[in-house]
Amino acid sequence: MWYFAYGSNMNRQQIERRVHRTGLRWMTGRLDSYTLCFNKESTLDHSGKANIVPDEQGTVWGVVFEVHEEELERLRAFEGGYKKKKVEVVTPGQTEKLSAEAFVTDAGKPDRLPTSSYLQTILEGACQHWLPMEYCQRLANVKTTD
DSSP states (O other), rough: EEEOOGGGGGHHHHHHHHHHHHHEEEEEEEEEEEEEEEEEEOTTTTOOEEEEEEEEEEEEEEEEEEOOOOHHHHHHHHHHTTEEEEEOOOOOOTOOOEEEEEOOOTTOOOOOOHHHHHHHHHHHHHTTOOOOOOHHHHHHHHOOOO
């Protein structure tokens, strides 16, 4: 099964640690008609965590990982407050969209500022997987709590 990571799970070290496996098969992916926001409130420090919300003009880049069902369940254990959602991802060189699972939360909440360390984890993941430079720059410009 395919899992679309758009936040901190794009970071290779983080996702491998969470699923207990290295060398995951992956592809870059683009989710159209969504935008990235930070409207999920952390229960630890009340900072913003990444989320995707519908937006006809939006595009979210991320990484599609091939995972086993039990690995997706391990990831879900880390993703408190998120629920699984099927999304259709555009992958380079493919004509058909790829069906993948993503973790999302309520779209109606206001944005919050993420911590700089959390944002750095996301940015490292984006760079590790060669997401478009303009998207990485957009991530780098997100304001943080510190």
